[in-house]
Ligand SMILES: Nc1ncnc2c1ncn2[C@@H]1O[C@H](COP(=O)(O)OP(=O)(O)OP(=O)(O)O)[C@@H](O)[C@H]1O
């Protein structure tokens with residue numbers, strides 16, 4: 001897809017003129033059957049010429065970071081998107097977001113129009129034997145510097161196809177990402193709210209690092225133990241190098257309840273993920289404005305609301321820097 005004239009002329013990010021709360025999952029409406037996959041169509045990546053390309057040249061290949069928690073609705077997709085945007089806009093990074101969730105929430109927020117049902121998506125690249133590469137499905141997003149491997153409901157079909165594969169099923173995403181790593185500085189993977197199946201396994205097998213996302217108000221020690229078991233299993237069998245970079249606390253409210261929950265989180269992390277920092281300086285507050293902006297693909301740093309711009313600067317900018325391993 002050719003970048004829009006304004007993006008090409010200025011090299012600056014562009015956002016949609018009409019803020020409208022999307023119905024979640026719209027992008028995968030009408031998803032076709034995997035058996036009817038059309039021939040792959042190569043796409044041009046977004047052209048991003050940042051003024052301050054700090055990241056360029058510092059790293060040979062992209063770092064791959066997976067955002068995870070099997071609990072639904074804790075903010076994995078929101079954090080993935082805001083961090084992707086911050087990495088591009090503040091650090092000049094070339095970012096690829098991989099939407100590994102069949103709900104396709106990131107995809108419906110970041111693409112301008114619903115993806116036509118005859119276009120290939122991540123499911124096609126992950127399904128064994130299709131001959132479709134990740135490059136065939138990557139597309140630019142509403143944000144300059146951020147590309148997307150989009151998902152729709154067919155990702156569940158791909159999950160089952162991977163389960164049935166005889167060899168190498170855990171490594172399919174890693175294999176598909178390998179040729180793309182020179183094209184990006186950071187790959188962020190949004191994951192579904194489950195530990196079952198091949199999607200999270202593929203993400204964690206491909207990743208250099210995982211970030212755990214949680215809500216201060218909904219903490220489950222049992223859930224943490226299960227996630228710890230999954231991550232240890234991935235390390236033992238598929239990806240020894242996988243590190244846990246940190247824990248994001250989302251939907252933060254300055255209440256006694258949130259503070260008590262946070263203490264429990266700290267204890268649970270110390271038990272199941274010793275040494276992993278909880279990013280207390282980068283708590284994300286519970287603000288409906290965040291949901292309204294991000295679900296519509298509106299960048300926090302371009303918001304008319306100064307508190308969202310400050311949030312972007314103070315939280316997502318340093319978080320992105322930590323993932324890129326560059327100065328904030
Ligand atoms: N800090 C926040 N303040 C207010 N609303 C938020 C915040 N973070 C996320 N939300 C909203 O909460 C809902 C769940 O967030 P999100 O989709 O990011 O969670 P998730 O962990 O990705 O969910 P799922 O597990 O279903 O994929 C969304 O409607 C989102 O807009």
Ligand SMILES: [Mg+2]
Pocket residue numbers: 076077078101105190191
């Ligand atoms: Mg999500």
